Amino acid sequence: MTLFDKIKTAEVLAWKGIYIDNPKCYFCQDNLESNRHLFFECHYSYKTLIRLIPTLQNFLLRPNVSQALDFIEGLPGENKNKSYSLLLFNATVYHLWRERNNQRFNSSAKCFTTLASEIAKEVRIKSLKWKWK
Structure with missing residues (x-):
């Protein structure tokens, strides 16, 4: 959904004629919340991402x-490393959207280091169950 701009950010909702009381990014409160900004122009989301995948x-x-x-x-190396990085990236996108929703609807916020640690732990646990030939 993120690839095709289908996430219901403030920008997408405004484009569809739906009024949002606060259209700014819930992470930084500086820019309009758009798909492009939320993933990864915002400092919060970018810091979360590079904490997990520093090569980005x-x-x-x-x-x-x-x-x-x-x-x-395109990273060189084994498929296992690529699969792990892809899982890590996808988990980051998912958790950023979930964190955005927690901030918007539950008034609860985590710092990017806490969020990155939670993502890393979850991905590590998931990857332990993988079976490789």
Whole structure:
């Protein structure tokens, strides 16, 4: 959904004529909440991402979701490492959206380091169950 701009951000809802009382990003409160900003132009989401996948900070500009996925797919090495990085990336996108919803609807916020630690732990547990040939 993120790749095709189908996440219901404030920008998407406004484009559909739905009024949002606070259209700013819940992470930084600076910019309009858009798919592009939320994943990964916002400082909060970018810091979360590079804490988990540091090689993504090697881009000249912050990558969008499509660029990051292409980069991970092109990494040299075993499929296991790519699969782990893809799982980590997808989990990051999922958890960022979930954290955005927690901040918007439950008035609860986590710092990016806590969120990154939770994502890393969850992915580590999931990957322990993988069976490799």
